[in-house]
Amino acid sequence: MEQPPEVKLAPHRGRLGILTPGLGAVSTTFIAGVMSVRRGLARPFGSLSQMGTVRLGKRTDHRVPTIKELVGLPELDDLVFGAWDLFEDNAYEAALNAGALSKEDLDKVREELEQIKPMKAVFDKSYVRKLDGTWVKSGGTKWDKAQMLIEDMEGFKARHDLDRLVVVWCASTEVYLQPSEVHASLEAFEAGLKADDPAIAPSMIYAYAALKLGIPFANGAPNLTTDISALQELARATGAPLSGKDFKTGQTLMKTILAPGLKARLLGIAGWFSTNILGNRDGEVLDDPDSFKTKEESKLGVLDYILQPDVYPGLYKDLYHKVRINYYPPRGDNKEGWDSIDIFGWLGYPMQIKINFLCRDSILAAPIVLDLALFMDLAKRAGFGGIQEWLSFYFKSPMTLPELYPEHDLFIQLMKLKNTLRYIVGEDQITHLGADYYEYYR
Numbered sequence: 001m002e003q004p005p006e007v008k009l010a011p012h013r014g015r016l017g018i019l020t021p022g023l024g025a026v027s028t029t030f031i032a033g034v035m036s037v038r039r040g041l042a043r044p045f046g047s048l049s050q051m052g053t054v055r056l057g058k059r060t061d062h063r064v065p066t067i068k069e070l071v072g073l074p075e076l077d078d079l080v081f082g083a084w085d086l087f088e089d090n091a092y093e094a095a096l097n098a099g100a101l102s103k104e105d106l107d108k109v110r111e112e113l114e115q116i117k118p119m120k121a122v123f124d125k126s127y128v129r130k131l132d133g134t135w136v137k138s139g140g141t142k143w144d145k146a147q148m149l150i151e152d153m154e155g156f157k158a159r160h161d162l163d164r165l166v167v168v169w170c171a172s173t174e175v176y177l178q179p180s181e182v183h184a185s186l187e188a189f190e191a192g193l194k195a196d197d198p199a200i201a202p203s204m205i206y207a208y209a210a211l212k213l214g215i216p217f218a219n220g221a222p223n224l225t226t227d228i229s230a231l232q233e234l235a236r237a238t239g240a241p242l243s244g245k246d247f248k249t250g251q252t253l254m255k256t257i258l259a260p261g262l263k264a265r266l267l268g269i270a271g272w273f274s275t276n277i278l279g280n281r282d283g284e285v286l287d288d289p290d291s292f293k294t295k296e297e298s299k300l301g302v303l304d305y306i307l308q309p310d311v312y313p314g315l316y317k318d319l320y321h322k323v324r325i326n327y328y329p330p331r332g333d334n335k336e337g338w339d340s341i342d343i344f345g346w347l348g349y350p351m352q353i354k355i356n357f358l359c360r361d362s363i364l365a366a367p368i369v370l371d372l373a374l375f376m377d378l379a380k381r382a383g384f385g386g387i388q389e390w391l392s393f394y395f396k397s398p399m400t401l402p403e404l405y406p407e408h409d410l411f412i413q414l415m416k417l418k419n420t421l422r423y424i425v426g427e428d429q430i431t432h433l434g435a436d437y438y439e440y441y442r
């Protein structure tokens, strides 16, 4: 079938640089993981870009290419990693410190990891109060810092002889922030950078630098960052893809798997109590109430959108939803989450569901970083500038145009992602109607 005229997919060539603000648990688990996979030491479980397939055409056609073959993604050997952090540790030291992967596994890729030394961060303690680092850019206004980041990106690309770059925010969660005047337009934002406006967060400065260069930017944390008109305007102007926010892992992943199922069967929900214990640096940062508020907002929205209490008031209007995160150092990166769900069925009879998820945060997040980097690069190759709603699958708070509500149902998100891949290569959409198999439809 012919490719639709509006999508012209540029072939990928050369090497792709993946830059992460933040060289902590998630980013080092991602980087060390890719290094292990490309040496044949491990397998990329959890990654659609590496293991996923897409059905094409009719069920009787038996055409199921891998996503990689379908759209032509870069090989893992063609990926080059870089990062910024406010601690000077190289990726090996940072990974050991994070404790998500064993020393034994890290030692197998130690030399390669040690080559990755973070660039100095743009950091402001008022945005992440629990951290104090020394490896930070100093002097100048926020505008000057943005120029330094632009130089970092251009320098990294030239040094490693790269064809393209993507930036994925893997740094700590910043304190809760609401959009204000300085975020309302690109003009106001650039004036704010020059005037060192306190409402411009470090994550916004990284995003500004990337988008200014037309580089795709994905936001893995719940910070406001690119959810502001100014940066969306910039992304449209430079044709840079934009996506966010907050990687969908752990408890929220479970929620968006389970809630659509309960709703499909029209089972009511009276309450959903979620609590976690977590002991890594992310948990420590989230111990600050203002950083937690950013996370809480991101986690709470999910059920409302999936369950549509306005459409089903009798089932979901009175749902009591509570989310707690508790910093508990002995558990390290191995989070434990409990969900206690009070549901009701036929004639209002109550039932309960208990989930105890002993998960590994960074193990769930690392393949998301890889997929996002490759799919954001694909979006750029396909000429999709601005918000990439088709990547909602990966986020707790998916970005959409202001007039749209986000889609949180994991299965709808997956269908949207795969249909977008079909669309990019000019294949038919799959509607699951299946009418043409049965005579009585004719």
Ligand SMILES: NC(=O)c1ccc[n+]([C@@H]2O[C@H](COP(=O)([O-])OP(=O)(O)OC[C@H]3O[C@@H](n4cnc5c(N)ncnc54)[C@H](O)[C@@H]3O)[C@@H](O)[C@H]2O)c1
Pocket (backbone or CB within 6 Å): 021, 022, 023, 024, 025, 026, 027, 084, 085, 086, 087, 098, 121, 122, 123, 124, 128, 131, 133, 169, 170, 171, 172, 173, 174, 202, 203, 220, 221, 222, 246, 247, 248, 249, 250, 280, 281, 282, 285, 361, 362, 364, 365
């Ligand atoms: N692991 C998950 O499952 C998951 C899920 C959703 C979102 N996230 C988010 O991803 C982010 C990373 O998580 P993590 O577990 O790797 O945390 P982490 O604390 O291990 O790593 C974050 C790193 O970012 C650095 N940092 C902070 N501010 C920075 C700045 N301005 N510039 C550069 N570096 C900066 C910190 O020094 C730290 O090394 C967090 O915001 C977290 O909330 C993680």
